[in-house]
Amino acid sequence: MKDFLGACLLGAILGAMFAYGVPAKAQTIPMTNAQGYNVGTVQINGNTAQFVNPMGVTTQIATLYPGQVIIQTPSGVTTAVVGNTGYTVPPSPTTPMTPKVMQ
Numbered sequence: 001m002k003d004f005l006g007a008c009l010l011g012a013i014l015g016a017m018f019a020y021g022v023p024a025k026a027q028t029i030p031m032t033n034a035q036g037y038n039v040g041t042v043q044i045n046g047n048t049a050q051f052v053n054p055m056g057v058t059t060q061i062a063t064l065y066p067g068q069v070i071i072q073t074p075s076g077v078t079t080a081v082v083g084n085t086g087y088t089v090p091p092s093p094t095t096p097m098t099p100k101v102m103q
Contacts (some may be wrong), residue, residue, distance in 0.1 A: 011033040033039050040053040051060040060079070062071045068083035 027043070029042045031039050031042060031043065031051075033066040038054050040051060040059075043050045043052060047060045047064040049064070050058045051062075053059050058074050060071055061074060062069055068081065070078060071082070072078050
């Protein structure tokens with residue numbers, strides 16, 4: 001439950017930042033709880049954000065897409081989807097095969 005609440009909080013923060021046009025440069029934002037204690041940082045770079053705990057360990061990764069935030073564990077397991085769940089990430093373009101060099 002604690003992880004889910006953290007994921008929702010992180011998603012809400014990132015969604016708000018995305019909606020208000022935070023500039024696309026790397027940022028580190030400290031986070032504190034209601035009592036004022038350090039609970040880690042959010043490191044944002046482009047459309048990706050990482051929640052890092054006070055020991056420096058990445059605990060969640062969020063990727064922002066139009067109308068959607070996907071929250072994952074560092075190993076890539078999706079823990080939450082905030083927003084339009086019907087949106088799918090477009091596949092990466094195929095890369096052409098490398099031509100063989102005749103010798």
